[in-house]
Amino acid sequence: MASVVEGDVGTAAGPSWELRPGLEELSLNKLAMSLGASEQALRLIISIFLGYPLALFYRHYLFYKDSYLIHLFHAFTGLSIAYFNFGYQFYHSLLCIVLQFLILRLMGRTVTAVLTTFCLQMAYLLAGYYYTATGNYDIKWTMPHCVLTLKLIGLAIDYFDGGKDQSTLTPEQQKYAFRGVPSLLEVAGFSYFYGAFLVGPQFSMNHYMKLVQGKLTDTPGKVPNSTIPALKRLSLGLIYLVGHTLLSPHVTEDYLLSEDYENHPFWFRCLYMLIWGKFVLYKYVTCWLVTEGVCILTGLGFNGFGEDGKAKWDACANMKVWLFETNPQFNGTIASFNINTNAWVARYFFKRLKFLGNKQLSHGLSLLFLALWHGLHSGYLVCFQMEFLIVIVEKQAATLIRDSPALSRLAAITALQPFFYVVQQTIHWLFMGYSMTAFCLFTWDKWFKVYKSIYFLGHVFFLSLLFTLPYIRKAMVPRKEKLKKME
Numbered sequence: 001m002a003s004v005v006e007g008d009v010g011t012a013a014g015p016s017w018e019l020r021p022g023l024e025e026l027s028l029n030k031l032a033m034s035l036g037a038s039e040q041a042l043r044l045i046i047s048i049f050l051g052y053p054l055a056l057f058y059r060h061y062l063f064y065k066d067s068y069l070i071h072l073f074h075a076f077t078g079l080s081i082a083y084f085n086f087g088y089q090f091y092h093s094l095l096c097i098v099l100q101f102l103i104l105r106l107m108g109r110t111v112t113a114v115l116t117t118f119c120l121q122m123a124y125l126l127a128g129y130y131y132t133a134t135g136n137y138d139i140k141w142t143m144p145h146c147v148l149t150l151k152l153i154g155l156a157i158d159y160f161d162g163g164k165d166q167s168t169l170t171p172e173q174q175k176y177a178f179r180g181v182p183s184l185l186e187v188a189g190f191s192y193f194y195g196a197f198l199v200g201p202q203f204s205m206n207h208y209m210k211l212v213q214g215k216l217t218d219t220p221g222k223v224p225n226s227t228i229p230a231l232k233r234l235s236l237g238l239i240y241l242v243g244h245t246l247l248s249p250h251v252t253e254d255y256l257l258s259e260d261y262e263n264h265p266f267w268f269r270c271l272y273m274l275i276w277g278k279f280v281l282y283k284y285v286t287c288w289l290v291t292e293g294v295c296i297l298t299g300l301g302f303n304g305f306g307e308d309g310k311a312k313w314d315a316c317a318n319m320k321v322w323l324f325e326t327n328p329q330f331n332g333t334i335a336s337f338n339i340n341t342n343a344w345v346a347r348y349f350f351k352r353l354k355f356l357g358n359k360q361l362s363h364g365l366s367l368l369f370l371a372l373w374h375g376l377h378s379g380y381l382v383c384f385q386m387e388f389l390i391v392i393v394e395k396q397a398a399t400l401i402r403d404s405p406a407l408s409r410l411a412a413i414t415a416l417q418p419f420f421y422v423v424q425q426t427i428h429w430l431f432m433g434y435s436m437t438a439f440c441l442f443t444w445d446k447w448f449k450v451y452k453s454i455y456f457l458g459h460v461f462f463l464s465l466l467f468t469l470p471y472i473r474k475a476m477v478p479r480k481e482k483l484k485k486m487e
Contacts, residue, residue, distance in 0.1 A: 051294030069190030078192020109163030117156035239288030277433020288318035328424035
């Protein structure tokens with residue numbers, strides 16, 4: 001879900017906001033310029049942090065109040081945030097929400113309703129990308145709309161599952177199936193919830209309704225004891241925000257396109273891409289940690305109790321920070337980054353393609369969907385194509401090491417493990433940066449130029465491994481007959 005927070009270094013693409021001459025010196029534009037950001041980026045940050053006072057208001061004045069008041073509060077605050085950021089372009093989200101409500105009511109719990117929802121919502125989003133796209137990062141109405149698109153598609157599928165016999169559903173589908181008939185106000189409150197409208201995370205209608213009903217609390221009958229967990233995520237988000245603010249003037253994707261970058265030695269170009277690839281993700285981490293704190297404060301982050309009896313507040317977690325920072329594998333990054341969006345794609349797309357009978361095909365189609373959901377630029381396709389390739393090769397390499405006696409013994413040597421870890425992390429973040437280059441530079445002329453400057457290293461490295469690993473496996477992994485004799 002990178003595109004939902006990618007605008008912090010982009011150009012302003014929203015409405016023109018004017019203040020009285022006497023207040024000109026207080027304008028957001030001047031403040032943004034003094035901070036080295038765009039006005040739209042500042043509006044986005046303000047809106048994300050605004051979730052905390054709104055959550056406190058909800059806790060103190062609306063918790064356990066009538067449901068319609070809570071839906072109204074969520075819808076009104078979300079619409080206000082949309083207007084503050086995008087002016088009258090908030091009508092795009094409002095229109096799609098109303099259309100979605102009509103689809104659910106008129107078509108009911110049918111496959112037709114699901115297909116209509118998918119086609120309509122994706123077509124609207126892609127049309128928005130087409131008519132508003134530029135070659136730069138822009139914060140515009142399509143940014144929260146991609147979050148909304150997944151929400152509404154998920155709602156349609158859960159509503160469809162709600163009409164099925166429970167015995168025909170998987171345990172996961174039973175958990176998310178929505179058996180009620182949502183009103184327009186409920187759909188609006190669910191869609192505009194201030195803690196997730198702009199940058200996520202994703203959550204189901206069932207989970208949202210539990211929030212409204214006051215069920216998401218660790219102390220029944222009282223507001224949740226979630227202030228400390230929320231402040232912990234907020235504090236972590238602030239640390240990443242400070243890190244990003246300090247490094248952003250010095251580590252930029254623009255430098256990748258400069259002549260100075262091309263004139264440096266090959267090792268320097270690779271090292272810079274490695275550092276930039278790690279740093280560029282911090283802006284996403286910041287936004288997700290801050291919004292997770294908002295969700296925890298309201299109670300939406302409540303996820304039951306652990307085996308130790310302590311409350312868990314990770315229902316809306318989009319980041320596993322420790323795993324993200326320490327795991328040396330690409331799969332570790334995937335498992336720790338943008339968790340809720342990945343879970344959404346797995347639940348509503350990948351697993352629904354089971355009828356194809358081919359996991360790799362389902363995986364490839366899921367990544368293609370993600371690429372299109374992010375935007376129409378070729379860079380997105382290249383990035384997710386690289387993810388597909390890297391995941392396949394990494395899995396092949398892991399099974400080779402596991403099944404080869406010689407490699408297993410070598411990997412088990414304690415003295416060498418720090419060295420292996422450094423090598424793995426270097427490869428990991430170098431090629432994360434390689435993949436993110438296409439993602440962040442968008443157009444083929446830009447990412448192609450950078451890839452050419454490092455001789456398409458990522459493609460050469462992983463395609464070479466893809467074709468050579470099977471032969472290495474034949475040489476290093478004994479056949480079953482030989483293994484039996486050795487035993």
